[in-house]
Amino acid sequence: MRLLTRRETSAFEEPARRAALFRLISLLLQYPDAELLAARDELSRAALALPESPTRDALVAFTAWYAECEPMPLARAYVETFDLRRRSSLYLTYYLHGDTRRRGMALLTLKQRYRVAGLTPPEGELPDYLPVVCEFAALAGPSIGEAPLRQHRKGLELIRTALREAGSSYSLVLDALCAELPDLSAAERAAVADLALAGPPAEEVGLAPYGPPLDETPNETEVRP
Structure with a gap:
């Protein structure tokens, strides 16, 4: 894994800066496996290399916390935050369409969008998984690659709100991401508040494979290998 240094970033035009930023966010939102754990110092340097902004401040604060965490508690926190809580699931189409x-159809459309851009969706992962969507934004550029993030802006706000309410440090990563996207209008904020109360649409017809996990507190949190 190779990320950007301060000198390289300073020479970049805006599209390249955004690509580096979305790539970093994609990595930080993935499960902290051995490769990511080994790259924590590099991830911290990449955050520090960003131009001065609220986005940089949020990612610097997050990577400082991320670098200090012990591997097992960090993995457990990730699973409990994103795999076991429906309100902070990282699968974006759930917030717009529910079950x-x-x-x-939205998942199929997103997968086709990746292929039209010449990118192959990852095996074993749904195309609306936020790290995948951020990686698409990094690779395909602002006009095409960031469109799914803008489309799911309300869902991102719901995730950010849930993370803040849970006191999760991952809320800093969502702060950074949302700071790079258009702000919500008053009507959109009202819609987000309504959705947070009522939940996404429900239709229990053959979509079990797509649903995010239910909120639950197991006796022992399963940590991925």
């Missing part, structure tokens, strides 16, 4: 047939 309905429209979600299946």
Whole structure:
């Protein structure tokens, strides 16, 4: 894994800066496996290399926490935060479509969008998984690659709100991401508040494979290998 140094970033035009930023966010939102744990110092340097901004401040604060965490508690926190809580699931189409047939079509459309851009969706992962969507934004550029993030801006706000309410340090990564996207209008903020109360649409018709995990507190948190 190779990320950007301060000198390289300073020479970049805005599209390249955004690409580096979305790539970094994609990595920070993935499960902290051995490769990511080994790259924590490099991730911290990449955050420090960003131009001065609220986005940089949020990512510097997060990577400082990330670098200090012991591996097992960090992995456990990730699983408990994103795998076991429906309100902070990283699967974006759930917030827009819930467990309905429209979600299946949205997933297919997103996968086709990747292929049209010449990118191959990862095996074993849904195309609306936020780290994958951020990686697409980094690779395909602002006009095409960032469109799915803008489309799911309300869902991102819901995730950020849930992380803040849970006191999760991962809220800093969502702060950084949302700071790079258009702000919500008053009507959109009202819609987010309504959605937070009522939840996404529900339709229990053959979409079990797409649903995010239910909120639950198991006796022992399973940590991925």
